[in-house]
Structures are given as structure tokens and as C-alpha cells.
Amino acid sequence: MTRTVRLTAAQALVRYLAALHTRADEAEGAPLVPLFGGVFAIFGHGNVAGIGEALYQHRDTLPTYRAHNEQAMAHAAIAFAKAHMRRRMMACSTSIGPGATNLVTAAALAHVNRLPVLLLPGDTFVSRAPDPVLQQIEDFHDATISANDCLKPVSRYFDRIVAPEQLLSALPRALRVLTDPTLCGPVTLALPQDVQTHAYDYPADFFEPGAVTFRALPAAPDQLASAAQALRVARRPLIVAGGGVLYAKACAALRAFCERHRVPVCESQAGKSALAWDHPLQLGSVGVTGSSAANALARDADVVIAIGTRLQDFTTGSHSLFPQARVISINVNGFDADKAAGIELLADARLALEALSRALCDGGADSGAAWQSPAAWHDRAHAAAYGWRATVAGITGRREMAPGELPYDGEVIGAVQRSHADSPSHDIVVCAAGTLPAELHKLWRAARPGGYHMEYGYSCMGYEIAGGLGVKMAQPDHEVIVMVGDGSYLMMNSEIATSVMLGMKLIVVVLDNRGYACINRLQQACGSAPFNNLLDDCLQGPLGAPRIDFAAHARSLGAHAEHAADVTELEAALQRARAAARTYVICIDTDPARTTAEGGCWWEVAVPEVSPRDEVRIARAAYEQHKQLQKSPL
Numbered sequence: 015m016t017r018t019v020r021l022t023a024a025q026a027l028v029r030y031l032a033a034l035h036t037r038a039d040e041a042e043g044a045p046l047v048p049l050f051g052g053v054f055a056i057f058g059h060g061n062v063a064g065i066g067e068a069l070y071q072h073r074d075t076l077p078t079y080r081a082h083n084e085q086a087m088a089h090a091a092i093a094f095a096k097a098h099m100r101r102r103m104m105a106c107s108t109s110i111g112p113g114a115t116n117l118v119t120a121a122a123l124a125h126v127n128r129l130p131v132l133l134l135p136g137d138t139f140v141s142r143a144p145d146p147v148l149q150q151i152e153d154f155h156d157a158t159i160s161a162n163d164c165l166k167p168v169s170r171y172f173d174r175i176v177a178p179e180q181l182l183s184a185l186p187r188a189l190r191v192l193t194d195p196t197l198c199g200p201v202t203l204a205l206p207q208d209v210q211t212h213a214y215d216y217p218a219d220f221f222e223p224g225a226v227t228f229r230a231l232p233a234a235p236d237q238l239a240s241a242a243q244a245l246r247v248a249r250r251p252l253i254v255a256g257g258g259v260l261y262a263k264a265c266a267a268l269r270a271f272c273e274r275h276r277v278p279v280c281e282s283q284a285g286k287s288a289l290a291w292d293h294p295l296q297l298g299s300v301g302v303t304g305s306s307a308a309n310a311l312a313r314d315a316d317v318v319i320a321i322g323t324r325l326q327d328f329t330t331g332s333h334s335l336f337p338q339a340r341v342i343s344i345n346v347n348g349f350d351a352d353k354a355a356g357i358e359l360l361a362d363a364r365l366a367l368e369a370l371s372r373a374l375c376d377g378g379a380d381s382g383a384a385w386q387s388p389a390a391w392h393d394r395a396h397a398a399a400y401g402w403r404a405t406v407a408g409i410t411g412r413r414e415m416a417p418g419e420l421p422y423d424g425e426v427i428g429a430v431q432r433s434h435a436d437s438p439s440h441d442i443v444v445c446a447a448g449t450l451p452a453e454l455h456k457l458w459r460a461a462r463p464g465g466y467h468m469e470y471g472y473s474c475m476g477y478e479i480a481g482g483l484g485v486k487m488a489q490p491d492h493e494v495i496v497m498v499g500d501g502s503y504l505m506m507n508s509e510i511a512t513s514v515m516l517g518m519k520l521i522v523v524v525l526d527n528r529g530y531a532c533i534n535r536l537q538q539a540c541g542s543a544p545f546n547n548l549l550d551d552c553l554q555g556p557l558g559a560p561r562i563d564f565a566a567h568a569r570s571l572g573a574h575a576e577h578a579a580d581v582t583e584l585e586a587a588l589q590r591a592r593a594a595a596r597t598y599v600i601c602i603d604t605d606p607a608r609t610t611a612e613g614g615c616w617w618e619v620a621v622p623e624v625s626p627r628d629e630v631r632i633a634r635a636a637y638e639q640h641k642q643l644q645k646s647p648l
Contacts, residue, residue, distance in 0.1 A: 018215040024064040024205070025071065026214070027134070027442050029221050031105060031186050032076040035073060036226040040263075043112035049193075049226050050132075051094055051104050051487065052077035054087035058109025059148060060136025065107050079516065081086070082508035084108050086480035089128070090509060091131045093444070093477075095485030097467065100261050101228060102488070105132035110151025110207070117202075119474065121168040124200040128347075129469040130192040137206040140176050142297045147207070150320060162204040170199035176206065178214035193226055194253065195346040195362065230262065230362035231346050233369045237359045241342045242373035244357055248317035252336075254300055256328065257284030258322015258345060262382030263365035264460050265289065265463045268321070268399070271367045275374060276386040277319070280308035282329045283470040285452060286323065287617050288458035291403075295395055298402050301329040302617040303452040307398035309615050312336045318354075319344065320435070322363045325353050328469070332618035337645030344370075348479035405612055406457050421581050422608035423453040426525055430495060430583050431459055432512075433588035434521025441493045442467055444485055446477035448499045449532040450525065450600070451627050456613055464489075476506030479522060483509045486518040493592065500526040503564060507571070513597045514572035521591045522573075523584075524564050524601040531606035539628030540621050548606060568599035575599040616640045 020031065034049040055078050057066050069078045081087030082107070091104035095493035114135035124131045138150045138160050146152050149440050153159040171191040173184045188201045245251060259268055272279050272295050279289050280300035289296050298305030300312055311332075312318070318339040324330060325343075331335070341356030344360045344366045351358040359366055374385040386392070410428025415421060434441045437460040444449055446469040460466040467485050469477045482496035488578060503524050513520050529548035544551045566574035574594050577621050578584040584602050591598035621637040622630055 015372040016207055017218040019218050019221070020213055020215050022064065022068065022211050022213050023175060023181060024068040025189045025207075025208040026178065026181050026216050026220075027185065028065070028068040028076060028204075030074050030181070031132075032072045032222075033221050033223055034189070036101060036455075037343060040228075046225055047102070048076070049063075049102060051102055053081055053105045053107055053134075054079045054081050054091055054179055055107040056081060056084055056109070056113060056230060057086065057107075058111075058113050058136065060110035060113070060207050061107050061134075061205070061210070062109070064207065064352065065134065065136070065205065069107070079512075081512050082293055082329060083480075083506065084113050084116035085120050086506055086509045088117050088133065089123070089474075089477045089480035090132060090484035090487070090512075092120060092124045092127070092129050093131050093467065093469075094479035096127070097442070097464065097485045097488035099263060099464070100195075103130045103192060103200070104484075105134055107134045108136060109149070110147075111151075111161055111320055115164055116330050118164050119169060121165055121200045121202065122259045123469065123474050123477065127169065127469065128198050131200050132188065132192060133165065133200060133202045134167070134208070135202065137162055137174060137204040138365055139208045139646060140206045141208055153607055154262040155616045158206070162202065165202045168200065169202040170197055171201045172204070173202070174204040174206070175209055175266065178209060178212045180215070182220060187248070189226070193228060195228070195231065196348075208552045230365050230638065231360065233359055233361035233366045236563075236575065237357070237361075238366075238369055238373055240357050241359045241370055242342075244342055245275075245319075245370070245374060246385055249388055250311070250314040250315045250318065251275075251317045251387050252311055252339070253279045253321060254282060254323055255285035255288040255321050256278055256282045256323025256329075258363045260322075260463055262322065262346075262363035264362070264367060265323075267367040269293070271371050274371060274384055274386075276392040278311060278392075278399070278590065280304065282323050282470045283455055286458070286468065287463050287466040288457060290461055291356060291459040294399060297399050298406075299455040299613070301335060302615055303329055303455040304613050304615060305330060305402045305456055307402035307519070309335060309613060311395060311398060312339075313539045315339045316344060316623055319369070320354060322346075324350050324471070327617065328470070331615040332638060333645045334616050355443050367595040406459070409610060409612070410457055415580060420603055420605040422605045423450055424457055425581055425585065426523065426602060426604060427453060427457050427497075429584045430497070430523060430588065433585055433592065434491045441465065441495055442485055442489060443492060444468075444482040444496045445498065446470065446476060446481065447473045447475040447502060448534075450497050450499060453610055454497065456610055467569065468585050473503040478502055479487070479513075479520070480505055480509045482520045482522070483513050483516075486513070486520060487516075490518070494522055496522045498522065498524055499531070500524060500528065500562070500564065501530045504562070507567070508598065510568060510573050510597055513569040517596075519595065520597045521567070521588070522597065522599040524599060526562075526564060526601055527604045528559075528604035535609070536619065539633065540619060541627055541633035542627070543627075564601040573597040573599050574606045575601070578602045616643070618644070
């Protein structure tokens with residue numbers, strides 16, 4: 015007779031999550047660790063009595079963390095998973111109504127970035143006895159719709175648990191999506207308030223799952239042969255390393271491949287840190303925010319090996335950067351591999367690189383007779399990489415400003431990097447939207463895999479501080495440095511208080527350029543007048559725009575904080591921040607107009623066909639010229 019245990023749906027769900035474990039690494043006999051690092055929860059009437067009580071019962075094995083904003087806590091959970099290379103994850107519980115809809119932006123972010131997070135929003139009563147319950151959305155034509163239906167388009171798997179026994183199939187399906195490299199993304203299980211409290215006799219062995227194993231997809235022989243043949247005739251090959259290199263833990267395989275076959279490497283935002291910044295074949299960032307070295311070789315490449323990248327417009331220069339090249343796309347996801355209309359190699363990045371390297375060896379895997387790129391291309395890559403490193407050193411090494419001159423992002427990045435001279439591989443820099451990702455992509459010296467944590471798939475303002483918290487929870491022994499503009503800081507800063515409460519110290523560097531300077535520059539580049547971006551150009555009342563004291567605000571949230579007047583003061587403040595025991599916020603005024611001129615390429619932003627402004631008409635003419643260089647993505 016099957017042994018059963020009577021539990022509410024909420025108790026069963028939490029017990030199942032608490033029972034899930036995985037290996038700390040892939041090595042045989044490695045210790046088991048919890049798959050779920052915990053649950054972020056903001057309680058309301060839709061989850062406090064059901065999920066809340068269940069979480070309390072398992073608080074010792076599945077920690078519950080209280081945040082201050084539902085979107086922010088989901089960002090933190092997503093960052094936790096990314097910092098673990100998708101091998102561990104977190105869940106988020108909210109009430110119905112605004113608590114649930116606050117998850118939508120974060121779910122979209124996880125969906126775009128292929129990152130796992132389990133969302134557990136409360137839902138309205140299945141019985142409908144108290145309808146309309148507080149915060150319930152009533153659709154006039156479909157009584158089954160609730161606020162949680164907003165999450166359907168941005169979830170990889172969605173289910174509404176209308177009976178407690180439904181968990182027996184829903185939870186394993188959810189787990190498969192969360193841990194499958196091809197399907198990986200956000201999962202939503204909507205939990206009606208009454209069903210959370212309903213009991214069922216669950217099979218006891220349901221709560222005794224084996225260790226969760228992450229599977230790697232090997233390369234198919236026919237696709238491998240096609241890729242190898244394309245490379246054998248290549249004269250100017252180039253690797254574009256994406257986030258899939260990191261998630262597959264393929265960094266060592268990438269280095270071995272590029273060294274053995276003399277193929278230079280450049281990196282997308284998600285792939286940055288896959289190869290150390292000072293490797294002789296490391297060309298740096300590629301694309302719109304790319305280095306001059308990487309983009310120059312990309313324009314001349316005849317074969318591009320795109321590894322674990324979605325080939326989004328910032329990487330490809332809106333399909334204008336390497337339209338002449340044949341693309342070999344190594345990816346676990348056929349949807350992504352198919353984008354370049356090239357050669358698909360559906361496989362885990364590590365297994366694909368190792369197999370492709372063997373296929374390029376005429377005498378077998380151990381033979382020294384391996385295919386290599388021509389010496390002229392290899393030498394050009396070496397020289398370009400060396401030149402770019404010198405350029406970066408010149409930009410980031412500048413300390414002294416002219417009287418009245420403000421530093422810009424590149425000089426602030428230099429100060430942050432110099433402050434960790436004794437442990438350059440110890441820091442993890444976190445950022446998201448605006449100009450800072452462009453400057454960091456070009457200028458940050460990533461010394462080890464995972465030392466660069468950027469959310470640029472969804473480019474979500476407000477991710478920075480919450481994401482930094484998630485990274486710190488995943489990597490507590492590393493210094494986590496959040497770099498954030500004043501616009502993003504004002505949009506979402508509440509998790510500074512959470513970081514203080516949890517003892518998860520962050521160093522937050524706020525670059526105050528008095529507005530949305532990135533979009534202000536883009537606005538003018540498209541021929542428009544400065545309007546509604548910098549505070550000085552916004553509609554204002556009689557008191558004008560406020561002078562915001564970010565340091566005072568951060569102190570009010572429990573952090574240490576100070577304002578640095580210049581780069582020299584910033585460096586001194588960073589030393590105090592490193593010595594501090596709690597979150598430390600440093601603010602510095604920066605120039606909203608200056609950016610790094612070196613590198614970069616065209617990015618398609620549509621310019622109006624008709625305008626009374628001469629500047630717009632000139633920008634439109636330039637736009638049409640660039641369009642002629644664009645390769646169709648189809």
C-alpha cells in the first residue's frame with residue numbers, strides 16, 4: 015500500500031521545493047546543496063495564511079526572505095540564478111493583485127535572458143464564493159481571467175493550481191523547465207487563495223526526489239561535420255562568445271579552442287568574462303558597445319562562430335557588423351541557433367567546442383596536426399587586442415580633470431578597478447540599463463568567469479541594486495560592486511534596506527548625471543532637440559528640479575554613504591567602502607555629455623521620414639545609408 019501524507023497544497027509545494035537538491039558541481043561525489051536558495055516573499059491576504067504558514071514550517075531548510083518590492087525581489091532571485099550559472103535558483107511568493115502584476119517586468123527579464131525563477135503569485139478564489147475579493151480583476155467576458163494571466167506571455171511554463179492534487183504533475187513539469195538548458199526561463203504557478211489551504215493525501219515518495227542533474231546536449235555528427243568543414247576553409251574566423259559559454263561552464267574549453275586553433279574571441283554583454291581580459295586573443299566587447307579591435311575584425315571575418323548568444327541587435331550592429339560572414343551558431347536552443355540563417359550546431363557549448371576541436375584535428379584528438387587560422391589573421395588579432403588594451407588603460411587611467419570638468423563613466427570605472435588592485439578577480443560588477451553597460455562592456459577588465467554581471471537582454475532600469483543583492487546572496491565571499499545611474503537609482507532603490515537587513519553588504523556607486531543622459535544623447539543623435547530626459551530639459555513647476563542628495567537618502571535606508579567630489583576622493587571612498595561591514599553607497603557627479611568615442615558601430619533606431627527640423631532630416635539621410643549595409647535576419 016502506498017504511504018501517504020496529508021498536506022495542504024501550500025505545504026506540499028513548499029515541502030517539495032525544500033526536498034530538491036543538486037550537486038555543488040558536476041564532479042562525481044560532489045556534495046549536495048539545496049536547489050532552491052530560498053523564497054522571497056511579500057505577504058498579503060492572498061498568500062499569508064496558505065503559503066506563509068507553509069514557509070514558516072520549513073524556514074530552517076528553505077529560508078524565507080522579506081523584500082520591499084515584488085519586482086525587485088524577483089530581480090534579486092533572477093540574479094541569484096545567473097550568478098550560479100543557472101545551477102541554483104529561488105522562488106518568489108506574492109499576494110494577488112498588485113503584488114502579482116509587479117512580477118511581470120521581472121518575468122519578462124528572466125524570459126529574455128533565459129534565466130530560471132519560480133513565481134508563486136496568489137490568485138482569486140476558485141470557489142468564487144466571496145467574489146469580487148479585494149484586488150480582484152473582473153473580466154466582463156471571461157470569468158476565468160485574473161491578474162496572473164498577465165504573466166502568461168512572459169512565462170516559459172504557466173499553470174493555475176485549481177486542485178491540490180494538480181501539484182503532482184505541475185511541480186515536476188515546472189522543475190523540468192527551470193533546469194532544462196533549452197527551455198530555461200521563468201515558471202509561474204498561480205495559487206488560488208482557497209486552494210492553497212485545501213488538503214490532499216500525497217504519496218510520501220513525492221517528497222523524496224533524487225538529486226537534480228543538469229544535462230548537457232551533445233553535438234549531432236552531421237551538424238558537427240558541417241561546422242568543421244566551414245571552418246577548414248575559413249581564412250578569417252572569429253568567435254563571438256555569449257552567455258551560453260558561461261552557463262555551460264565552457265570557459266576552459268573556449269580558451270583551449272581559441273589557443274589551439276588560433277581563433278580570436280570577442281564577447282557579447284552576457285558572454286563577457288568568458289575569457290580573461292588580458293588573454294592575447296581577447297578582442298574585447300563586440301557590436302554597438304564593442305571595442306574597435308573586435309568590430310574591425312568582425313567587419314572582415316569570413317566565418318563567425320556564435321557560441322551561446324541570441325545575436326541580438328547590440329551584438330550584430332542591427333545585422334550590419336558582419337553581414338559578409340558565414341555564421342556557425344552553437345546553441346542549445348534551436349530558436350536561437352536558427353537566427354543567423356547559417357550552420358546550426360545544436361549542442362552544449364562545452365561539448366560542442368571539444369567535439370569541434372577534435373573534428374579539426376586531421377590525425378585524431380591527440381594529434382598536433384590541428385587546423386589553425388592563417389598566421390596573418392592570428393597576428394592581426396594579437397596586435398588589435400594589444401592595441402585595445404592600451405586604449406582602455408589610457409581611458410580608465412585618467413585621474414586629473416580640468417577646472418570645472420566632471421569625470422565621465424570611463425574615468426569612474428577606472429577608479430573602481432584601481433581600488434581592487436590587490437584582488438582584481440575578487441570583485442563582481444553589477445549593472446543594467448543606460449550608458450554604464452556600454453562603458454563597462456568596453457572598459458571593465460573581467461579577470462574571471464562571472465566577474466561581470468550585466469542585465470542587458472531586457473535592459474531593465476532598476477535591476478542594478480536588487481540584482482546586486484541576488485549576486486551577493488549567491489556569492490557572499492566576493493565584493494559585489496553595483497554601478498548605477500541616478501535615473502535607475504531613483505526608479506528602484508529599496509533593496510538597499512534589504513541588503514542591510516540581511517547583512518548582505520554591497521558597494522553601490524551612483525553616477526549622477528542629472529537625468530537620463532543616455533537617451534538624451536540618442537535623442538540628439540536622431541536629430542531631435544534635448545527634451546524630457548535631463549532634468550534641466552523637463553517641464554518644471556515654480557520650484558524647479560530638486561537637488562537630490564543620494565548619500566542622505568542611502569543613509570536613511572541604513573547604509574553608510576558619502577559624496578565624492580572627484581575621482582581622487584572616489585578612490586579614497588572606495589577604500590572605506592571595502593573596509594566597511596555593511597552596504598556602502600558612494601555618489602559622484604558625472605558629465606552627461608561625454609562617452610567613450612573609441613569603438614562602437616551603428617544601431618538601428620528609426621528616425622522620422624518627415625520632420626520640419628533640418629537636424630532630423632540629416633539624421634534620416636544617415637539612417638537610410640546605414641540601412642543599405644544591413645543584412646536581413648531572415
